[in-house]
Amino acid sequence: MSQTETFSGGSKAFHWVAAVLVLLMLYGGFNLSRETATWHFGFGLIVLTVMVFWLGWRMSKPRPALPPMPRWQEISAKSVHHLLMLCVTLQPIFGLMMVTTSKREPVAFGVIPLKIAQNDTINGIGNFLHGVNGRLLLALVLIHIAAALYHHFVLKDNVLKRMLPFAKG
Ligand code: HEM
Numbered sequence: 001m002s003q004t005e006t007f008s009g010g011s012k013a014f015h016w017v018a019a020v021l022v023l024l025m026l027y028g029g030f031n032l033s034r035e036t037a038t039w040h041f042g043f044g045l046i047v048l049t050v051m052v053f054w055l056g057w058r059m060s061k062p063r064p065a066l067p068p069m070p071r072w073q074e075i076s077a078k079s080v081h082h083l084l085m086l087c088v089t090l091q092p093i094f095g096l097m098m099v100t101t102s103k104r105e106p107v108a109f110g111v112i113p114l115k116i117a118q119n120d121t122i123n124g125i126g127n128f129l130h131g132v133n134g135r136l137l138l139a140l141v142l143i144h145i146a147a148a149l150y151h152h153f154v155l156k157d158n159v160l161k162r163m164l165p166f167a168k169g
Pocket of ligand 1: 022025026028029030031032040041042043044045047088091092093094095096098099114127130131132134135137
């Protein structure tokens with residue numbers, strides 16, 4: 001990882017698009033209804049697409065190094081970031097395990113059919129993993145936000161600012 005000071009426009013765009021979508025998906029997921037399910041499926045597939053492109057982008061571009069901090073904080077920060085990328089990418093895949101094997105006829109955005117063939121075993125595993133991973137994801141998001149606010153308001157460093165859309169690192 002090189003030592004550039006601030007995140008590139010592309011990294012910021014991926015971060016904030018994913019952040020808004022994941023927050024909406026968590027809220028929508030825990031409050032799912034017949035009417036909203038089709039939007040949950042559709043926007044979940046958009047999250048998966050964004051993550052595939054973000055992962056490719058992240059691996060090919062330099063990112064700013066973390067500011068100096070105790071070793072345990074560096075390990076925690078990197079672990080939370082990697083786990084967030086992993087859990088957000090896996091969550092739509094677990095969702096797809098459910099809708100592609102459902103006994104119903106789920107559709108995304110009211111029009112895109114998602115069912116391939118009914119399979120209760122895969123459906124049950126997907127349901128379990130989507131539920132567990134959804135709760136893990138919520139915990140990671142809360143830790144991530146708390147850490148960003150702690151950097152900004154307590155440590156008063158540029159960790160939050162360098163990820164804000166229009167701020168210079
Ligand atoms: C980042 C993307 C996603 C997030 C954060 C997310 C989050 C959630 C959460 C928190 C729940 C509630 C789980 C529970 O109460 O146990 C849920 C339910 C559900 N999600 Fe997602 N989801 C995502 C993507 C998807 C996708 C792509 C699909 C399918 C195409 C999907 C299908 C479902 C289904 C079928 C349920 C209902 C499960 C049930 O009936 O118990 N989700 N989602």
